[in-house]
Amino acid sequence: MWLGGSKQLPFLQGKARSVLDLDTHKFHGSALPPLTPGRLRLYSMKFCPFAQRTRLVLVHKNIPHEVINVNLKHKPKWLFEKNPKGLVPILEQDNRIVFESLICDEYLEDMYPEKPLRPSDPYIKARQNILEGYFEQVLRSLYSTMFTRNPEKKLRGRENLLKSLEIYETELEGKFYGGDEVGMLDFHLWPWIERIYTISHITGLEFSVEKFPKMNAWIQRMYQTPAVKATALPGEVHAAFLKSLMDRSPNYEIEVPASRL
Numbered sequence: 698m699w700l701g702g703s704k705q706l707p708f709l710q711g712k713a714r715s716v717l718d719l720d721t722h723k724f725h726g727s728a729l730p731p732l733t734p735g736r737l738r739l740y741s742m743k744f745c746p747f748a749q750r751t752r753l754v755l756v757h758k759n760i761p762h763e764v765i766n767v768n769l770k771h772k773p774k775w776l777f778e779k780n781p782k783g784l785v786p787i788l789e790q791d792n793r794i795v796f797e798s799l800i801c802d803e804y805l806e807d808m809y810p811e812k813p814l815r816p817s818d819p820y821i822k823a824r825q826n827i828l829e830g831y832f833e834q835v836l837r838s839l840y841s842t843m844f845t846r847n848p849e850k851k852l853r854g855r856e857n858l859l860k861s862l863e864i865y866e867t868e869l870e871g872k873f874y875g876g877d878e879v880g881m882l883d884f885h886l887w888p889w890i891e892r893i894y895t896i897s898h899i900t901g902l903e904f905s906v907e908k909f910p911k912m913n914a915w916i917q918r919m920y921q922t923p924a925v926k927a928t929a930l931p932g933e934v935h936a937a938f939l940k941s942l943m944d945r946s947p948n949y950e951i952e953v954p955a956s957r958l
């Protein structure tokens with residue numbers, strides 16, 4: 698089912714949803730929508746994998762919130778008042794502002810301890826933090842293979858991407874990176890893995906079931922979790938957005954299936 702412009706759909710009854718999820722992206726010159734005292738707000742962009750990390754946590758913990766989508770090519774001035782770097786995600790509630798996806802998620806974990814996403818065992822937690830930090834490597838090679846026009850750099854980026862993903866294949870021991878239940882590390886890796894088949898198509902990366910059997914099974918399990926069900930987008934939407942991004946002309950208003958907003 699595709700959205701087609703309607704703004705009043707019945708699925709908005711869901712607790713973690715807000716009418717503003719459906720809004721188009723605020724751009725340069727748009728007024729800042731007034732804050733409601735006590736209400737948590739997420740500044741986001743519909744296709745942003747970093748913001749998806751925070752949306753996954755918000756949905757998992759069923760935290761009531763509203764979403765303001767922002768056009769990141771023509772940013773409203775007020776975005777820089779929230780985050781001097783002008784990046785999303787940003788969380789705002791009354792006079793508190795938090796940004797950077799990992800910090801936003803940690804903040805939510807501390808503020809809303811129900812349905813914990815971090816393991817209590819210090820060693821498991823430390824091992825997860827290592828894998829989380831190493832993901833920077835995956836992102837660096839991923840962005841370099843996708844956005845360079847230099848064929849050699851593209852190839853090197855793809856090889857590095859494959860190598861760095863192999864670590865996540867080896868390290869996946871249980872059902873999830875978090876153990877038997879979905880956890881923070883799963884949510885921090887997921888947005889890029891959700892796009893991996895699209896990325897493979899674009900870059901020629903061989904993310905096959907034969908090469909990555911455990912991760913491919915994990916992907917199927919992740920799709921069964923409520924947070925992924927609520928935030929995942931179909932491959933064709935990712936493909937359309939990534940193509941627009943690679944053409945240096947990001948299209949923030951690509952139609953999104955209504956059930957996934």
Ligand SMILES: N[C@@H](CCC(=O)N[C@@H](CS)C(=O)NCC(=O)O)C(=O)O
Nearest residue numbers: 745746747769784785786797798799
């Ligand atoms: N390190 C940041 C990265 C966030 C980020 O790069 N977000 C992108 C959107 S996916 C953004 O805001 N881009 C705007 C820009 O680069 O000016 C985080 O983890 O939150």
